[in-house]
Amino acid sequence: MTDALYVVRTPERFHNQDALRANAWATLKGLRGQTIDQLRICRMQRAMRAASAVQPMIGGA
Numbered sequence: 001m002t003d004a005l006y007v008v009r010t011p012e013r014f015h016n017q018d019a020l021r022a023n024a025w026a027t028l029k030g031l032r033g034q035t036i037d038q039l040r041i042c043r044m045q046r047a048m049r050a051a052s053a054v055q056p057m058i059g060g061a
Contacts, residue, residue, distance in 0.1 A: 004028050015052075018045045 007014050007024035022041050029036050
């Protein structure tokens with residue numbers, strides 16, 4: 001559980017390891033007796049990755 005907490009609490013270290021982050025999230029939710037939607041997590045991770053890839057243009061042209 002400690003490892004799962006570390007992964008979830010430090011996304012900047014694991015931002016490119018989607019499977020690890022999803023498994024950590026599933027572990028923590030499972031300990032609480034909750035379920036997760038893997039497809040939703042994958043979509044969110046893709047959206048976050050795409051958003052971080054877009055850099056705003058600063059200054060002109």
